[in-house]
Amino acid sequence: GAGVSQSPSNKVTEKGKDVELRCDPISGHTALYWYRQRLGQGLEFLIYFQGNSAPDKSGLPSDRFSAERTGESVSTLTIQRTQQEDSAVYLCASSITSTAYEQYFGPGTRLTVT
């Protein structure tokens, strides 16, 4: 079956512009996560969606970052007024339900802010 997909795969933007990253989770997965991975670093948790519950936004690094999810499907991560330190790979993952279950990751979106 189809895995987690993300688009675009690469995004180059100028400092100060807004960007929108998209994630399509595995069908039937109610939990969805966004992470940031800087070059050579580990995974930094950003936000978690579970069904229709309020999202856990505790990992968002600033108010320039926001995310939405439509029901139990597509999610978009928006970064406003991008800064060079936002350059990273943004990973999306989904799991069948809570954190008791493994996550399946998408290929990521590589964001470069010039």
Add this chain to the structure above:
Amino acid sequence: AQKVTQAQTEISVVEKEDVTLDCVYETRDTTYYLFWYKQPPSGELVFLIRRNSFDEQNEISGRYSWNFQKSTSSFNFTITASQVVDSAVYFCALSEPNTGNQFYFGTGTSLTVIP
């Protein structure tokens, strides 16, 4: 404090050698889950294993084996007869579903298998 510690930043082994990747975790919950993921040079994280806190039985899957020891809060991963295709960054992770929504990832161990 780090909930998951992978003390080995980088490891190099010669092909066919065995290698163990260490993972030490910290939790006060009695119900928790541990995971290992592989991130090859292509970049996409691949799920390897999930283990719950009530099951300390070691697991073997082909050349991979996992040793879960609650007494030492460790969940180590051994690759037997390593191959070049095993070269990747390996991440250990912890989740505590009763108390939070996060997966806590270690900083990863970069494994290079030299032919």
